[in-house]
Amino acid sequence: MSTISRDEVARLAGLARIDLTDAELTRLAGELDVIVESVARVQEVATDDVPATSHPIPLTNVFRADVAEEPLTVEQALSGAPDAEDGRFSVPQILGEEA
Amino acid sequence: MSATTDLVPYDEAVDRYDPVLGIEVHVELGTVSKMFDGAPTEFGAPPNSQVTPVSLGLPGVLPSLNGKAVESAIRIGLALNCQIAELCRFARKNYFYPDIPKNFQTSQYDEPIAYDGWVEIELEDGTPVRIEIERAHMEEDAGKNTHVGGQAGRIHGAEYSLVDYNRAGIPLVEIVTKPITGTGARAPEVAAAYVRYLRDLFRALDVSEARMERGNVRADVNVSLRPSPDSPLGTRTETKNVNSFRSVERAVRYEVSRQAAVLDSGATVTQETRHWHEDTGITTPGRIKSDAEDYRYFPEPDLVPVAPSREWVAELHGTLPEVPAVRRKRLQGEWGFADAEMRDVVNAGAVDLIEATVAAGATPAAARKWWMGELARTAKTDGTDLEQLPITPEQIAELQGLVDSGRLNDKLARQVLAGVLAGEGSPEQVVAARGLEVVSDDGALVAAVDEALAAQPDIADKIRSGNLGPVGAIIGAVMKATRGQADAARVREIVLERVGQG
Numbered sequence A: 001m002s003t004i005s006r007d008e009v010a011r012l013a014g015l016a017r018i019d020l021t022d023a024e025l026t027r028l029a030g031e032l033d034v035i036v037e038s039v040a041r042v043q044e045v046a047t048d049d050v051p052a053t054s055h056p057i058p059l060t061n062v063f064r065a066d067v068a069e070e071p072l073t074v075e076q077a078l079s080g081a082p083d084a085e086d087g088r089f090s091v092p093q094i095l096g097e098e099a
Numbered sequence B: 001m002s003a004t005t006d007l008v009p010y011d012e013a014v015d016r017y018d019p020v021l022g023i024e025v026h027v028e029l030g031t032v033s034k035m036f037d038g039a040p041t042e043f044g045a046p047p048n049s050q051v052t053p054v055s056l057g058l059p060g061v062l063p064s065l066n067g068k069a070v071e072s073a074i075r076i077g078l079a080l081n082c083q084i085a086e087l088c089r090f091a092r093k094n095y096f097y098p099d100i101p102k103n104f105q106t107s108q109y110d111e112p113i114a115y116d117g118w119v120e121i122e123l124e125d126g127t128p129v130r131i132e133i134e135r136a137h138m139e140e141d142a143g144k145n146t147h148v149g150g151q152a153g154r155i156h157g158a159e160y161s162l163v164d165y166n167r168a169g170i171p172l173v174e175i176v177t178k179p180i181t182g183t184g185a186r187a188p189e190v191a192a193a194y195v196r197y198l199r200d201l202f203r204a205l206d207v208s209e210a211r212m213e214r215g216n217v218r219a220d221v222n223v224s225l226r227p228s229p230d231s232p233l234g235t236r237t238e239t240k241n242v243n244s245f246r247s248v249e250r251a252v253r254y255e256v257s258r259q260a261a262v263l264d265s266g267a268t269v270t271q272e273t274r275h276w277h278e279d280t281g282i283t284t285p286g287r288i289k290s291d292a293e294d295y296r297y298f299p300e301p302d303l304v305p306v307a308p309s310r311e312w313v314a315e316l317h318g319t320l321p322e323v324p325a326v327r328r329k330r331l332q333g334e335w336g337f338a339d340a341e342m343r344d345v346v347n348a349g350a351v352d353l354i355e356a357t358v359a360a361g362a363t364p365a366a367a368r369k370w371w372m373g374e375l376a377r378t379a380k381t382d383g384t385d386l387e388q389l390p391i392t393p394e395q396i397a398e399l400q401g402l403v404d405s406g407r408l409n410d411k412l413a414r415q416v417l418a419g420v421l422a423g424e425g426s427p428e429q430v431v432a433a434r435g436l437e438v439v440s441d442d443g444a445l446v447a448a449v450d451e452a453l454a455a456q457p458d459i460a461d462k463i464r465s466g467n468l469g470p471v472g473a474i475i476g477a478v479m480k481a482t483r484g485q486a487d488a489a490r491v492r493e494i495v496l497e498r499v500g501q502g
Helices: A006-015 A022-046 A074-078 B010-016 B067-079 B184-205 B246-263 B311-315 B324-335 B339-347 B351-360 B363-371 B374-382 B394-402 B408-421 B429-435 B442-455 B457-464 B471-481 B487-498
Strands: A090-092 B018-028 B091-094 B102-105 B112-122 B128-140 B145-149 B160-166 B170-179 B216-224 B237-242 B272-277 B282-288
Touching: A006 A022, A006 B170, A074 B145, B010 B184, B010 B246, B018 B184, B018 B246, B067 B112, B067 B128, B067 B170, B067 B184, B067 B311, B102 B128, B112 B184, B128 B184, B128 B272, B184 B216, B184 B246, B184 B324, B216 B246, B237 B246, B246 B272, B246 B282, B246 B471, B324 B339, B324 B351, B324 B363, B339 B351, B339 B363, B339 B394, B351 B394, B363 B374, B363 B394, B374 B408, B394 B408, B408 B429, B442 B471, B442 B487, B457 B471
Parallel strands: B237 B272
Antiparallel strands: A090 B160, B018 B170, B018 B216, B091 B102, B112 B128, B128 B170, B145 B160, B216 B237, B272 B282
16 A cells, blocks of 8 residues: 655655656655555554654753854855855855745 | 735725734844854854854754753743743754755744743733733744845845855744734734834843844734634735834735735635835735645754753743833833833833933933933934943933032033043043033132123123123123033122122
């Protein structure tokens, strides 16, 4: 029984900006299906009295003091940028999706 | 985007429809370092000079949570009468946009640090309005895009964009209301009063400078209309980044008028993000709002949960200041200011300054006179805020003390004030350095009067013969000779004594 459709994989790929071929979409739909089914089996045994785990190490409240560090220089910050202008990263035009 | 938008006059719109608001307010916390790294947070620094590899989302970096930011978020939550989570997590909100260098924003999703609160705000005429708070959560700010080419700064037609990541990673708290109903025609006023209430609260908590013009506080305003208060909620629009109280009010009015026209025409309101245009006072459509699942939220694996102990929460509760609106009412009573006077003081941002001046020994009336008079004019001329002026409330109290003790008259006091503002030191130091004290030594005054009488014998004769009209001329001469430092009333007495009319 397939729970993940090719269309869903295509939509997720679009959201994640991953370009997939038709063959890859089909293959990934099958592979994701296996993962989802495995998780579904875990969910069957995970009852309400088992809290969800997001971290394997039982730690909480790890805080840093509010102290400023020496930042990078502007030159260092921009050193890996393909293009820069006026101390800023230059990026291609952004079309139709202002956040 | 259509060139013209149909609008229904506001009064008609609220006559036919019941507006419902939802407001999201982002406040930048005033920490010295960012939310997840030690990059400094100085405002106005050169682009990309306040960044570390974490701010830039470089490969392999790990976040490290700023404890002060968590503390501020809890204090904000408590001040909003919220529950504070026993345990909460950060989550990744995934989307692609150049101002988010990691391709996700570290935020909170289903486990906000604070939830289920309320505040009671007051409209200008004193009407109380209760606003229910859904949640307050922690997240990080994004960088700043500048669109180059095309129409000045607008995204449409831009050829490329420049990104400054100084702001990326600055701690934010986002406060979300539950739907605000029952405001009727006063919806715009309620929205603005709520944002103002929060701004004042952030300042009272000392968690942010909360300067609207710097974008420290930004509001996203959701508006929907329904035929009547009994109807289900209508489709909402979200107008992003409205950054002044007046704009909040105008944006709500505009959306009510616009949506009423859409509904009147039989069409449906599109659920979307809209942009506010300060210059033209209109909103225009942005992107169609994504479903929450499009962000593919999941727990941030690089940060452990935050579990504030109840002891810590209680301790922070003990640090909460008096609610600003309550405090204002109390101070107005103590100071005996009229409503209009108090409103001016509040609007000028002088409440704290006057309170400190009074605490330093001045009367409320004198404190108000200085801050709302000479100093307000100076601030206006210099294009700055009262609190930015290089003078302290203690210095104002000291200056007023010199006036009260008779050592300075009003004119001299203004000169001393100018000296203090010019950085010449405390009022006492300026008095000493500039030699500005009122001359109260009778001997010196008698000598000056005699000199003035001798210099103008005609006038002296007239006064001697009982014509007191020209006394002013002699007083003027004495004031000039003493560089304004004489007590004019005392000079007059001495003049009359010396000519035998006293």
